[in-house]
Amino acid sequence: xxxxxxxxxxxxxxxxxxxxxxxxxxxxxxxxxxxxxxxxxxxxxxxxxxxxxxxxxxxxxxxxxxxxxxxxxxxxxxxxxxxxxxxxxxxx
Numbered sequence: 001x002x003x004x005x006x007x008x009x010x011x012x013x014x015x016x017x018x019x020x021x022x023x024x025x026x027x028x029x030x031x032x033x034x035x036x037x038x039x040x041x042x043x044x045x046x047x048x049x050x051x052x053x054x055x056x057x058x059x060x061x062x063x064x065x066x067x068x069x070x071x072x073x074x075x076x077x078x079x080x081x082x083x084x085x086x087x088x089x090x091x092x
Contacts, residue, residue, distance in 0.1 A: 049074055 010018075020031055048065045051057035052074060063071045 045070075053078060 017028075017031075020026075021028060024031065045066060048057065048062060049070075052059065052062040052066075052071070057065075059071060062074075066074075
């Protein structure tokens with residue numbers, strides 16, 4: 001007696017793609033092209049942000065790549081983290 005074949009389990013990514021296809025009514029190729037473009041954009045911004053925070057990228061270049069308001073947000077968030085660390089080290 002042979003083994004019974006089971007239907008493959010859909011991954012969360014497959015389920016998300018199917019949902020997007022149904023909801024947007026777009027064809028898979030154009031939707032995937034947009035997904036790749038959005039993903040590259042997101043990863044690029046994350047990489048630039050991390051390089052700036054770690055000091056591997058100048059503020060001037062980060063502003064050129066991300067825009068002034070994005071870099072100001074990064075600076076403000078970093079200052080808040082530093083203030084929290086200092087506050088925590090004081091034990092207050």
